[in-house]
Amino acid sequence: xxxFGILFxxxxxxxxxxxxxxxxxxGLTLIYGVLxxxxxxxxxxxxxxxxxxxxxxxxxxxxxxLALPIxxxxxxxxxxxxxxIVINRAGHGKDENILLATLGISIVMENLAxxxxxxxxxxxxxxxxxxxxxxxxxxxxxxxxxxxxxxLVVSALLFWIMSRTDLGxxxxxxxxxxxxxxxxxxxxxxxxxxxxxxxxxxxxAAACFLLPxxxxxxxxxxxxxxxxxxxxxxxxxxxxxGALVGGFLVGVVESLGGLYLGESLGQIGxxxxxxxxxxxxxxxxxxxxx
Amino acid sequence: MNGATSSSGERQxxxxxxxxxxxxxxxxxxxxxxxxxxxxxxxxxxxxxQSWNILGGFGGQFSFGHALFFGTGAYVQAIAQMQGGxxxxxxxxxxxxxxALVGLFVGALSFRYGxxxxxFALVTLAFAEVFRIVALSVPFTGGGVGLMVxxxxxxxxxxxxxxxGYLWVxxxxxxxxxxxxWWLRNGRFGAWLQAVRDNxxxxxxxxxxxxxxxxxxxxxxxxxxxAAGAFYVQVFQYIDxxxxxGGSTSVEALVAAIVGGMGTLWGPVLxxxxxxxxxxxxxxxxxxxxxxxxxxxxxxxxxxxxxxxxGIAGIGLSVRQLWAAKGxxxx
Numbered sequence: 329x330x331x332f333g334i335l336f337x338x339x340x341x342x343x344x345x346x347x348x349x350x351x352x353x354x355g356l357t358l359i360y361g362v363l364x365x366x367x368x369x370x371x372x373x374x375x376x377x378x379x380x381x382x383x384x385x386x387x388x389x390x391x392x393x394l395a396l397p398i399x400x401x402x403x404x405x406x407x408x409x410x411x412x413i414v415i416n417r418a419g420h421g422k423d424e425n426i427l428l429a430t431l432g433i434s435i436v437m438e439n440l441a442x443x444x445x446x447x448x449x450x451x452x453x454x455x456x457x458x459x460x461x462x463x464x465x466x467x468x469x470x471x472x473x474x475x476x477x478x479x480l481v482v483s484a485l486l487f488w489i490m491s492r493t494d495l496g497x498x499x500x501x502x503x504x505x506x507x508x509x510x511x512x513x514x515x516x517x518x519x520x521x522x523x524x525x526x527x528x529x530x531x532x533a534a535a536c537f538l539l540p541x542x543x544x545x546x547x548x549x550x551x552x553x554x555x556x557x558x559x560x561x562x563x564x565x566x567x568x569x570g571a572l573v574g575g576f577l578v579g580v581v582e583s584l585g586g587l588y589l590g591e592s593l594g595q596i597g598x599x600x601x602x603x604x605x606x607x608x609x610x611x612x613x614x615x616x617x618x
Numbered sequence: 619m620n621g622a623t624s625s626s627g628e629r630q631x632x633x634x635x636x637x638x639x640x641x642x643x644x645x646x647x648x649x650x651x652x653x654x655x656x657x658x659x660x661x662x663x664x665x666x667x668q669s670w671n672i673l674g675g676f677g678g679q680f681s682f683g684h685a686l687f688f689g690t691g692a693y694v695q696a697i698a699q700m701q702g703g704x705x706x707x708x709x710x711x712x713x714x715x716x717x718a719l720v721g722l723f724v725g726a727l728s729f730r731y732g733x734x735x736x737x738f739a740l741v742t743l744a745f746a747e748v749f750r751i752v753a754l755s756v757p758f759t760g761g762g763v764g765l766m767v768x769x770x771x772x773x774x775x776x777x778x779x780x781x782x783g784y785l786w787v788x789x790x791x792x793x794x795x796x797x798x799x800w801w802l803r804n805g806r807f808g809a810w811l812q813a814v815r816d817n818x819x820x821x822x823x824x825x826x827x828x829x830x831x832x833x834x835x836x837x838x839x840x841x842x843x844x845a846a847g848a849f850y851v852q853v854f855q856y857i858d859x860x861x862x863x864g865g866s867t868s869v870e871a872l873v874a875a876i877v878g879g880m881g882t883l884w885g886p887v888l889x890x891x892x893x894x895x896x897x898x899x900x901x902x903x904x905x906x907x908x909x910x911x912x913x914x915x916x917x918x919x920x921x922x923x924x925x926x927x928x929g930i931a932g933i934g935l936s937v938r939q940l941w942a943a944k945g946x947x948x949x
Contacts (some may be wrong), residue, residue, distance in 0.1 A: 366736045418923045424680050428876065429923045431682070435869060435916030443852050444910035494872045546909075548867070554747060557740055599744045606741050607731045 337466035339580055340588045344472040346579020347479035348534050349471070352552060353559035353571040355530030356481055362523040365426040370556055371549030372434035373528050376440060377403050377535035378544035385452045385539075392452070392536045393474065399532035407528030411521040436551070440548035451543040482533045483572060486526070488569070498524055504567075514590030516558040551595075555582075560603040564612030574612075591593035627804040630883060634796045635660050637887075639819035641789055645782035654781035660894045661788045662846060666867065668795035669842035675880035676802050677835040678815030680735070683742030684843055684871045686724065686749055687717040691844025695851045697758060706776035717844020718837045725836035729829050737937045743868070747752050750863035764858025767851060768774035770815065776852050787810060791845045797885050798838065803908075811835055812881070843871070862930045879931025885890050888930050893918070906937030 352374060367373075376446045381399050392397070410433065413476045418429035424590040456474075460467045490496035501509040510516050559578050562568020578598060585597035605612065644657050666688065674680050691713040697708035725743050728738055753759045771777045778784055802808030813821040814828045822828055851857050861867075870893075879887025896918070897911045904910050926932060 364738075414924070418920070420927050423735050424739070425923050425927060427739055428872075429716075429920050431918035432873075432916040432923065436918070437857060439909035439912040439916065443907055443913070447908070457631075493642070517888050554740075554744055562681070575727060593751065596748055596751050597657075599748045602744050603741055603748075606733065606737050610731075610733075610737065 333465045333539055334587070335584075336464060337468070338583045339469055340463060341468045341472070342580035342581040343582030344468065344476040344579070345574055345583065346576035347476040348537055348575075349555060349559055349579050350572045350575025351479040351482055351530050351534045351537070351554045353575050354486060355527035356532075357560045357563070357568065357571045358486075358530070358557045359485070359524055359527040360560065361388075362499055363411075363520055365419075365423060367409075367429070367527065368427055368430035368553065369434040369437065370527075370531070371551070371553030372437035373403065373406065373549070374404070374531045374535060374552050375544065375546065375549035376437055377439060377528075377531045378539055378548060379445060381530075381535045381539045382450055382452060382544050385454075391454065392539050393478075396478075396533060396536045399536050403532030403535075404529040406525075406527040408521045408525035410528075411524035412517070416517065416520065417526070419616075434553075439548050440547065445546060446553075447546060448545050451467060452539060454540050457540055469541055469543035471537075475541065478537045479534070482530065486530065487568065489526070494523065502503040552576075554602060555598055558598050558605070560612075561602065561610070562605050562612055567612065570612055627800070630800055630803070631707060633848040634793070634800060634862050638793050638796075639788065642786065644779075645785060647886035654916040656786055656894065656898065658781050658785045658788060659885070661785065661792050662849065662853075663870060663874055663894060663926070664790060664845060665791050665795055665846045665849070665886050666879065667890050668792070668799060668844065668873040669839050670871035671799065671875040671880060671882075671886045672795075672802065672842065673835050673839035675875055675885070676694055676799075676811050676837075678726055679832060679836070680739045680872070681839075681868070682739040682872070683746030683868055684839075685865065686742060686842035687721055687840040687865050688747040688847040688850070688867045688871075689746070689749060689859075690720045690840075691717040691847030692795045692851045692857045692862050693753065693759060693765075694844075695805050695848035696767050696857050699767060699891075701758065705774070706852060707774075710776070710845070713848035714844045717847065718841040719842025721836045721838075721843075722833060724861065725833045729832045729836075731799065731918060733941070736858060742944070743865075746863050746865075746868065753859035753863060759859065764856060765862075767855040767857075778857075784849075787848055787852075791842065791849065795842050796883065796887075798807060798842075807831070807834070813922075815881075869912070869915060873919045877918055877929055879929030882931045885929050885931035892930065893916075 332507055333357055352370070356367060356370050359365065359370075377399055381392050381395050384395045384398060414433065414451055415426060415429055418425050423495050426603055435592050454471075455469045459470045461470060461473065463469075488496075490499065496510070498514050498521065501512070501514060502523075509519075555578060559571055559574035562577065563572070563574035578601070581601065582595070585593075585595070589597070620909060641657065641661070644652060648654065661777070666684070669687070669743065670681065670684055694704070694716040695709050695713040698704040698712050699706055702709075704712070724742065728741055735739055769777065771779055772814055773783060774788070802811060808819065810826045810831045811834075813826055814831050818828050820833075847862070850861075874889035874893050875886045875890070877892060878887065879885025891917065895913055900910050900914055
């Protein structure tokens, strides 16, 4: 049962999936860390990004990996606009209102996709979709390896933006002390919208890495929502390192759960982790208790 | 909101009696299947909205996974009949009790550990997902194929030839839900519940036990949702994991309650009717387009949260307060 030849590929597979999960969770945790809101539309936004990448490939023949800047820019614009036009008006001082507004947005997105793209599951064909490389006893699909490396590069880029640029400094200032940042002349509304935009841009990148080895349909986001929340809560709300570690952890748990419990029952592992963490350790692995 | 005098309480009670009497007479006024169906579905939507309102509106605990209780009621109703040979009328209290128990279980876990706000919402959603996956995987639910309750049309089996029978059954549940809501607005328990919603620490300081109050609320809420699930199975004679534990029932319950006005007696009724009129209208406009209903629900939810956070019932209630809130928003 614990045969290395079976276990190793499964763990490796989990790590590659986990890298993309981490990227998705980074976007969510950035939005939470700065705006202190939970973006329930995160999964639905990822679904839109996947459709975007899909149509870029099918209609314009743009390879998903080359579509990376387009997808990231498009998702950034969507996030910036959503925050400026809809979400910042919905709060009225209560977190629950934002959650409800983003729930409403996700319902609209998912069902518009259902109307326009039908419920068919679609995937793309690339020259490298089915090629694999051997790592020890494991055969890993090339798109999964690329997604692993790509997710790490984009995450590193995000770390760099946050720690080294003026924008990153402004974002961190607003996250820590909104009023103080405002007094220093920082345009808080702009920083909020930038953070939301960057959070969704992570999804644009994730979509480019996911699609060659994955699929898209209108419901695809739903599965990612709870996975991303699980990671973010596990890692500690707002913690970047936590999101990375949590992403890998959840990827591996999902992979091993699928191996030992079967595909459908294996998913339960994630939800059980989520419920357990929220109940017993809501500050996560790397967060401080509020 | 707690300042309702006993005379206004009596007036509300009279209004409930009038509403129920009027709706009960609808089958005598029309034989149109479409009209009866519309009224029945609006009542069903009212029932799930009132259920959500008990916990979300009065208790301030926003559930994103109310399908958890709906699905449990539906499955117990179907399984008790099909595998237990229980009469449908007798299965009904079982379904309601099972849903209430699931509510108590989730509530005991969540409230014991002090879950609030967004965390509570997400945990209820996660529980609903766990139940959906379990329902897909275990044999006695029929897995993904679902359960088809055999057709045995007779009032003794809670299966009616016309919509009128179903209409009266769901009206009975709605009446019970309205009476419970009336009691929440006028009785001591409701005052405790709203006190916990508005300020838990203050409520505790005056001797209210927030854990027990919230637990009772989620049990009550679950019971009504379970009744709605059982009713669904009797009407459509089919249930599968997606219908039972999927997101759309949870969404319908919370949108109707929020659109109408949380924590009010007539808000959920209003919300359910408005949403059903809207869906009928869009159906006439666009035809049977899968998903269009939910687009409307989602858009209405966003618009209400932005422009009318107190729902439709809040318009007449506090135009002045609304203006004040608008002025003070840019803090």
